Each structure stands twice: as C-alpha cells, then as structure tokens.
C-alpha cells in the first residue's frame with residue numbers, strides 16, 4: 323500500500339489552503355462604483371484611482387513617485403527607456419529570474435548580460451556583476467527572488483562605482499525592506515507586478531517607483547503614447563499605450579489596505595516554518611538575509627538534496643507535495659536554458675557583434691543551474707496564511723515525501739530531474 327498521495331495514499335491536507343486573491347464585497351462594490359461612474363479606462367492618464375494608488379503605494383515602499391501601468395514586464399521596459407537605455411547598450415540581469423526581466427532589456431533594444439546567483443539567497447552575485455561590466459553596460463537589474471532580496475549593499479556599491487543605473491525587479495517583493503528601506507527605492511527605478519499571483523494584485527497591473535520627478539514624467543509619457551507630461555514639452559515623444567484602467571486601480575487600492583496584515587501573518591508563519599522544517603533530512607532552508615528588516619515574501623524557496631529523496635529531483639518532489647495538498651512549484655529555469663536569451667543565437671546586430679564574448683557554450687551558471695534544475699521548491703504564499711496548522715501540515719507533507727521518497731524513485735526514471743520543463747510555466 324503506497325503512503326504518498328501521488329501514489330494513491332491519503333493526502334496530508336485534503337482541504338488545501340486559502341484561495342488567492344483575497345476579496346470580499348468591498349471589491350465588488352469598488353468595481354461596481356467605477357462601472358456606474360463611467361470613468362473606466364486609463365485615459366486621460368493617469369486616472370484618478372490609478373493616481374491615488376500610485377501615490378499610496380510609493381509612500382508605502384518609501385519612494386516619492388509611482389506610475390501605474392499594465393503589467394510588471396512593461397514596467398521594466400519603460401524604466402530602461404526612461405533612462406535612455408537602448409540599442410547597443412548592455413543590461414546586467416541574474417541568471418535565475420522570470421523571463422520578463424531579460425525580455426524587458428531586449429524590448430528596450432538592449433542586450434541582457436547574465437550573471438550567476440549566490441547560493442545562500444539565489445539572487446545576483448555582486449562579484450560577477452562587477453566582472454561583467456563593460457564600456458557598454460548601462461544598468462543593473464537585480465531581482466528580489468522568492469523570499470529574499472538581492473544584496474543591496476553590494477549591488478548599490480557596484481552601480482555607483484561604475485556609474486550604472488539600477489532598476490530593481492521587485493515583482494516578488496511588495497512590502498520587503500532592506501535595512502529599513504523599501505524594495506524598489508534603492509536605484510533610479512523599482513518595478514512591481516500586480517499580476518494575479520503576486521502579493522498586491524488586481525489580476526493585472528504593474529507599478530514603477532522612483533524618487534526622480536523627471537523619470538516619473540518620462541514614464542507617464544512612455545505609457546501614454548508619448549503624450550507630453552512636462553509643462554515645457556509641447557509635442558508627442560516616443561511611447562506606446564501601456565495604461566492601466568480604473569477597474570484594476572480600484573482593486574489595487576483595496577489590496578494595498580490588506581497587504582500589511584497579510585505580510586505580518588506570512589512573516590510570522592515563515593519564521594515558524596523555518597523552526598519546524600530545519601530538521602527534515604535533505605531539506606535546506608535559505609533563511610532570509612538578516613538585513614531584511616521587514617520580511618514580505620511571495621514564495622518561500624527551499625532546496626532539496628535529491629540524494630536524501632531517493633534520487634528524486636525537485637519536479638517529482640513538487641508533484642508529490644501538490645498531491646499532499648501543499649502548493650509547490652519548481653520555479654524558473656536558468657537563463658542558459660532559453661535560446662531566446664542567448665545573444666549568440668539572436669540576430670540582433672549588437673549580439674552578433676559580441677557573439678564571441680556571449681557564446682552560449684560559455685554561458686554557464688553553475689549555482690543557478692544546479693539549484694533550478696534539481697533542487698528549488700517554491701512553496702505557495704497561502705501555506706503561510708493558514709495558521710499554525712497550515713504551516714504544520716506543510717512541514718509534515720515535506721517530511722512525509724522525504725520519508726517515503728522511495729515511492730517516487732522510478733516514477734519517471736527515464737527522465738533526468740529538471741529536464742522536462744513540466745511545472746515551470748507559472
């Protein structure tokens with residue numbers, strides 16, 4: 323008789339975890355009120371609710387200005403364009419992130435140059451950033467991954483030393499604070515996603531934060547078809563329509579009201595999880611960097627040792643956890659696995675020119691590859707919104723999968739761990 327739910331045994335948590343996004347009648351009323359009011363869209367930009375949300379969210383993160391737009395991918399493209407970064411420029415990005423980060427560099431016309439991550443946090447390695455700087459480098463885009471933040475002390479230092487712009491990808495970091503300073507407020511611009519799984523969501527949406535009024539104006543113009551936003555400007559400049567409508571902005575305002583209590587609940591549950599899960603053989607926790615002074619995490623990322631799981635990699639373990647009722651995901655593939663981001667395979671003129679230096683054969687990121695292809699398990703945020711029992715059940719599920727990992731062995735024996743791409747696309 324099999325024990326693991328994935329093999330037909332009884333699941334640890336058949337009732338699952340609380341649904342996301344959280345909503346109640348106030349959301350329905352807020353949307354209804356926009357519908358009744360007739361001001362549905364984002365034009366004229368910004369709409370009143372979008373402007374109110376942008377101001378409040380910027381203040382919450384500790385930035386002066388916020389610009390709301392349609393998602394957390396175009397935010398980064400707009401950030402680079404607002405900084406004047408484009409053709410022929412290089413932008414440094416971590417090898418472990420969602421494809422949106424390097425995509426944004428390419429959408430602006432720049433070349434993404436990847437750096438490996440550090441083993442303790444799986445965020446960009448500042449030493450490698452420094453080594454990757456060339457005369458063409460214009461910006462660094464650190465990503466605050468899962469429950470961690472990039473080492474902002476070091477990344478800021480490198481950016482200053484080489485006069486590079488800093489654009490933080492904070493899609494996972496609403497509410498995070500590093501030495502009491504909000505994510506997104508360290509460099510020229512900080513980018514946030516409000517996509518449906520994110521900590522502050524309206525289903526879709528994105529925010530750019532900045533202290534620089536001029537950059538904020540440029541961002542407003544870039545997302546509003548190039549309409550002039552500066553009193554001194556008369557004519558249209560370069561831009562597209564990336565505006566967000568007022569229905570979404572109404573939902574974002576309510577989501578922001580709920581965020582602080584949700585953050586505190588997840589942080590307390592995350593600490594409890596770390597106390598309980600540390601003893602499970604083959605499970606390596608990655609405690610948050612101690613310089614994170616307000617812990618507000620999207621997903622908790624842990625590493626498994628396949629040797630302690632009867633050789634099973636993260637794909638089989640995530641599948642088994644899901645069957646036990648605990649939301650788990652293998653996370654992003656390393657960037658060396660995407661043809662799209664291997665400049666030597668690209669036909670962009672700048673990439674061809676630099677093909678030798680950016681040869682895919684030389685694109686090796688041992689830390690990101692080893693972690694992402696075999697070890698990373700991202701636990702869903704709702705595990706940390708279900709009280710002590712919720713955390714206890716997740717720990718029990720993880721321990722159970724490890725204890726009975728022999729049942730996983732041979733399940734897909736022909737398939738090397740991490741190679742199928744299954745369960746990647748969230």
Ligand SMILES: Cc1ncc(COP(=O)(O)O)c(C=O)c1O
Pocket residue numbers: 393394395396419420422423465491493494515516517527528
């Ligand atoms: C790290 C990271 N960056 C950027 C994005 C892009 O955000 P969006 O889906 O809002 O475009 C996401 C998530 O989707 C993400 O996880």
